[in-house]
Amino acid sequence: MRILLFWPKSTFSVSEVEALYELFKKISHSIFRDGLIHKEEFQLALFRNSNKKNLFANRIFYLFDQKCNGVIDFGEFVRSLSMFHPETPSGDKIDLAFRLYDLRGTGCIEREELYEMVLTILNESDLFLSEEAVEQIVDQTFKKADLNGDGKIDAAEWKTFASKNLALLKNMTLPYLKDITMLFPSFVLNSEVCEE
Template sequence: MGCALSSSSKGSRRAPPGYEEPAVLAAQTSFTVNEVEALYELYKKLSFSIVKDGLIHKEEFLLALFRTSKGANLFADRVFDLFDLKRNGVIDFGEFVRSLSIFHPKAPKADKTAFAFKLYDLRGTGYIEKEELREMVVALLDESDLCLSDCAVEAIVDNTFGQADSNCDGRIDPDEWEQFVNKYPTSLRNMSLPYLQDITAAFPSFVMYSEVEDYSGIDK
């Protein structure tokens, strides 16, 4: 299979913003060259689905990953922000592949752990505070159309901190988080999307399903 934009085709078809050669991205991610080429085809579909500029805007991203382009949701917004590595409000091809690589089943566990930590570290302080975890749990419930009482939400938050906050200072640091996910590997279950290994066969909707029980700190 040739590159999505081979050297012979670049003269007649302009590369999109942030385009990088599949071989370069494959060397820096968990994807093969063929998988990057397939992702390029998917990227083109997404980046022209609403705004025709070759970049993935938030509404296009939400439509692809969450089947909706409207309505604010902290979880969805946070995932978009972490994919937007350049912090310019859009996702280019390089950012798309590098960020999505973290969800590849073969991606290093350390990368998944770090990404999940950033997902919960809403204020970017380098720690996960109780209020941040509470906000994310509520967002996950909302995204999953589940309804739990305030007492149930508090139980999830308290249980997680009871397991993860080993020095009992009311916040979770990166080392404590790493120890927590090592003890409770199901907390990273949603950080792997199995069909990324089959991306060369088809382009399924990249729908992220949230299972709130995975974030409760309890192995089922």
């Protein structure tokens, strides 16, 4: 099979895109054999369980599903995953993180949204803090990020805050994407596409 695709704003090389195609095929055929990734397949790929409910995974699926049609096609998969590549500029990751935290899509992060995401991230990490400790994290974040004091963090405020606190972007980088061709070497070794 020969694939010749060009992705705008993609950090992946042609060989990496070919390897991602193999990964995409595995995920998109895990439950429904239609060449698209459904939410259940996405959950299965992340958690080995297609029924697990997770706010973070739901948000990522929502952001990957750029056409808002309930499935992820290969183009959406590559463009979205490129945002998690180790070489993607931190500014792009900051923008994606903002969209991830803006649960209601209002163009700002409200206290309840931040609280909900902090709880989700802690639970995913198997860390459990008291309600007071989580409130303190949210309070401190708003104290540092809500520069105009309106009770919301807008995109500009988030960019300023996240630029000074790059540890927030830890979940926005998947180191193995840099070596994706090592995970699927047979496909790449048989490739007819050159890197030019």
